[in-house]
Structures are given as C-alpha cells and as structure tokens.
Amino acid sequence: MRDVYIIGTYSTAFRRWPDKSYKDLTRDAYLGALADAGLENGDQIENAWFGNCGMWADAQGSIRGQVCMTPLVRDGLFPERVPLVNVEDACATGSVALNGAWKDILSGTADLALAIAVEKLYDPDHPERTMSKFNAGIDQQDPQEWHDYYAAAGEKAGKPFEPGPDRTVFMDTYAMQACYHMKKHGTTQAQIAAGAAKNHNYGALNDKAQYRFEMSVEDVMKDRAVSFPLTRSMCSPIGDGAAAALVCSEDFLSNLPQAVRDRAVRIAASALSGGKYRSLDEEGLSRVAAKKAYRQAGIGPEKIRVAEVHDATSFCEIYQAEMMGFCDDGEGGRFVESGATGPGGRLPINTSGGLVSKGHPVGATGLSMVYELSTQLRGEAGDRQVPDAEWALAENGGGVIGFDEACCAVTILHKPQ
Structure with a gap:
C-alpha cells in the first residue's frame, strides 16, 4: 500500500458556540x-470528505x-469543482471521513485530500432538537426490537x-453494560470514577476542552446521578465544534518544505x-x-504509547482498554485505577480529556482525536x-445496534522518534 x-x-475548541454557525466552525477548522x-489555500486539494x-x-x-464550503470557494480558499462526499455515521462520522480521504490517497485517485467534520448540538432556543439528533442514532423504524432486547x-x-x-x-445502555461488567468482573464504581477524574484533570490542561477543571474520584462519585453507576461527571457534555485533517501521498509530501x-x-x-x-x-465490534487495524499496521497493541478512546461515558474507557488489547478482559477497571492510563503511566489514554472533559460534538469527535494524537506524536502537547510517543491509536464508535455501536x-x- 502507498504511505x-x-x-x-x-x-476548534469544543464548547457551546451559540454565536457561531456551521459555516463559521467549518471555516475555523479548515483554515486551521x-x-x-x-x-495559504487549498488549491491542490483534489477530494474532500465532509462529516x-x-x-x-x-x-x-x-x-x-457543499453548503458549508461554498463561502470558502467564493473566497478563493477552497478550489472549485472539487468532489465533496457527505458522511454521516453518528459519533464515528469524523473517523469515517478520514477513512475516505485515506482511501483516496491509497488508491492513487488523489495526492491531497481533506477530511473535515462539524457539529452543533447546543440550541438554547430549541433544546428539543438536541434530543432528536441523538435519537437519530438508534433504530426508529422498529424501536420495539431494541426495547425488548434491552429489557431481556x-x-x-x-x-x-x-x-x-x-x-x-x-x-442507560452504557449503564447496563457497566453493571454487567461489575457483576461479572468485580469492577467498581470507584474505578469508573478514577477514569473520569483522570480525564477531567487532563482536560484542565487542554485549551481545546469544554470542561477545564480538575476533579477527584470523590468529586466524581458525589456528582448528580444519571443512571447508576454513572454520574454526570462520567458522561460527555453537549457542545459544538469542528475538526479537520489534510492527508497526502509520499510523493506530494516530498515536494513540501522540510519543516x-x-x-x-x-x-x-x-x-x-x-x-x-x-x-x-x-x-464488541471495536x-x-x-484486530484489522493491527494487521494493517503490522504491529500489536504493545507498541501503542498513547491512545484516544470513545469514552461517551467513563465506563467505555475501561471496556475499550480491553477491546483494544491494552489489558486482559475483565481487567479494565483495575488497569485504569492503577494509574496505567494517566500521566506517567504505561499507556496514557485520553490525554485530550476524552469525551467527558474535552467534549463530544458528535460528528467532529473522531477528527479531534486525530488532532490530539498528531499533537502528541509531534511532541507538541505541552x-x-x-x-517518546511513536505509535498512537484512536478508537471511535457511533450509533447503537444493541450493545454494539453501529459503526466503529x-x-x-506512526511517527518515528
């Protein structure tokens, strides 16, 4: 395969942006x-994927x-006639957009491609729209099927x-999975809280994060209950934002400045x-x-030095640490509680603050993970x-089919040190 x-x-920073439109946030991410x-401009971009x-x-x-990029075309910042593919895969949208741009380069149909995604979830004038956007991520054609599945x-x-x-x-579905994990493996609410506190403390160091305050395990445990064992501090917030990545071939890269x-x-x-x-x-599907990703990269999980995983709730970090092969099944709670996923740990996870602190504007989340990990691999994370981060992994899931996401x-x- 081509590199x-x-x-x-x-x-962009993730937060509530009531005064910024979809077009505004798109512009910010693209120009960034x-x-x-x-x-100076995107004249050499040949394909684009918009999430x-x-x-x-x-x-x-x-x-x-097309609607969000038209002002950039008009301003001479984005080229005319570029094919633009719209992507929608719930919370995995940004990563799927990147997958499309990556395939463009692999196939040789483009030497420079754009992946960009934007989301606005906060709507103070129409709060019901926020809930409708989330409800679109589960089967609305036959809801009785998942009602019966979850009841059983x-x-x-x-x-x-x-x-x-x-x-x-x-x-509620995350809470049910957490309770089952607790019942089967002895995972505790305090272990889930340890992951949440660690991520809030990382988020306090990230100027892109929606929540920028530190929390202790006790603070997380005492916060308002959402659905046991989950408290509010263990759940991702409502916010807005955009993220983007420009990807290219090795031939294109070779003609760029050394810097x-x-x-x-x-x-x-x-x-x-x-x-x-x-x-x-x-x-799970993750x-x-x-396994597919490790085969493509020709490495195993032991090579990964830093990771971003989809902690829509803090239980997910425990579960995804197991699914990614970072620890044995059933050991995720103890792995997180031990400090292995925090500063100075064996495998820091969610150094951005994760979804619970950095925020989760659905479509943009996957590309924001890529931004954080690229920053880490470049040694620019402050x-x-x-x-010595050389290998990094992002796991990003979206939508719901039972206890699986619909897409992952x-x-x-990789960046050699």
Whole structure:
C-alpha cells in the first residue's frame, strides 16, 4: 500500500458556540488545518470528505458539505469543482471521513485530500432538537426490537432497562453494560470514577476542552446521578465544534518544505467494523476493528504509547482498554485505577480529556482525536505530552445496534522518534 500522511490537522475548541454557525466552525477548522500544513489555500486539494450528523434538524438534510464550503470557494480558499462526499455515521462520522480521504490517497485517485467534520448540538432556543439528533442514532423504524432486547439484557445485567426523560437512551445502555461488567468482573464504581477524574484533570490542561477543571474520584462519585453507576461527571457534555485533517501521498509530501515534512504523521491503519445485536458476553465490534487495524499496521497493541478512546461515558474507557488489547478482559477497571492510563503511566489514554472533559460534538469527535494524537506524536502537547510517543491509536464508535455501536473506526498513527 502507498504511505499516507497527515500534514495538517486542527480542532476548534469544543464548547457551546451559540454565536457561531456551521459555516463559521467549518471555516475555523479548515483554515486551521491549512495553516498547520503551511498552505495559504487549498488549491491542490483534489477530494474532500465532509462529516456532520445534525444539520438535518436545522433544515439542511442534504449537500451539507457543499453548503458549508461554498463561502470558502467564493473566497478563493477552497478550489472549485472539487468532489465533496457527505458522511454521516453518528459519533464515528469524523473517523469515517478520514477513512475516505485515506482511501483516496491509497488508491492513487488523489495526492491531497481533506477530511473535515462539524457539529452543533447546543440550541438554547430549541433544546428539543438536541434530543432528536441523538435519537437519530438508534433504530426508529422498529424501536420495539431494541426495547425488548434491552429489557431481556437488563435482567441478565441486574439493572432493569428504565429510560428516563432527563437523559438519552444511550446513557442507560452504557449503564447496563457497566453493571454487567461489575457483576461479572468485580469492577467498581470507584474505578469508573478514577477514569473520569483522570480525564477531567487532563482536560484542565487542554485549551481545546469544554470542561477545564480538575476533579477527584470523590468529586466524581458525589456528582448528580444519571443512571447508576454513572454520574454526570462520567458522561460527555453537549457542545459544538469542528475538526479537520489534510492527508497526502509520499510523493506530494516530498515536494513540501522540510519543516512540513518533519511534522508529517503517517496513517499506519484505518479500519472500520459494523455493529450487530450481540450478547453481553460477546466481544464488541471495536475489537474487530482493532484486530484489522493491527494487521494493517503490522504491529500489536504493545507498541501503542498513547491512545484516544470513545469514552461517551467513563465506563467505555475501561471496556475499550480491553477491546483494544491494552489489558486482559475483565481487567479494565483495575488497569485504569492503577494509574496505567494517566500521566506517567504505561499507556496514557485520553490525554485530550476524552469525551467527558474535552467534549463530544458528535460528528467532529473522531477528527479531534486525530488532532490530539498528531499533537502528541509531534511532541507538541505541552503539559499533556507523553514522552517518546511513536505509535498512537484512536478508537471511535457511533450509533447503537444493541450493545454494539453501529459503526466503529480504529486509526493507528506512526511517527518515528
């Protein structure tokens, strides 16, 4: 396969941006990625992939990318006539957009491609739209199927399926999985809280994070209950943001200035998997994607030095540490509690603050993970820097099919030290 490189990547700060439009956030992410690559404009971009999940709720159901990029075309910053593919895969959207741009370079159909994603979840004037955007990530054609599935699984997990109006159904499904893990493996609420506290403390060091305050395990445990064992501090917030990456071929890279070549990050793998209705005892789709990614990269999990995983709730970090092969099944709680995933640990995870602190504007999340990991591999993460990071992994899942996500992407990045 041809080598594919990230030469420019950027993320806006994640927060509530009521005064910024989708077009504003798109512009910010795009210009940031151009500047990071040392490019004045995008004249050499040949293909683009645009990710978004929620614009349909604001009356823009189609051609979302074309609508958001048109002002940039008009200003001479984005080239005319570039094919732009719209991507929607729930929370995995940004990573799937990157997968598309990566394939463009691999196939030889382009030497420079753009992946960009934007989301606005905060709507103070129409809060009901936020819930409708989340509800679009689960089967609305046959909802009785998942109601029956979760009711049966709740009996096995020891936590009845009892959704409430104050939260999304996803929080209840994560809580049920957490309770089953606690029942089967002895995982504790305090271990989940340890991961949440660690990520909030990382987020306090990240100027892109939505929440920038430190928390102790006790603070997390005492916060408002959402769905046991999850408290508010263990759950990702509502916010807005955008992120982007410019990817290129080795031939294209070789003609760029040395300063750009020195900061390029290779995409060693980009693997996708699809979800299904599985049993609580069956491994998740993220393990399938991880195995594919390790095969593509020609490495095993022991090589990974820093990772971003999809902690829509802090239990997910425990679970995904197992699915990624960072620890044995059932050991995720103890692994996180030991400090292995924190500063100075064996494998720091979610140095950005993760979704619970950095934030989770759905479509943009996957590309924001790539931004954080590229920053780490370049040695530019400041107080969050992981020493001697050469291999990095991002796991990003989206939507729900039972206890699986509907789609999962695992991306492996490499930069020799």
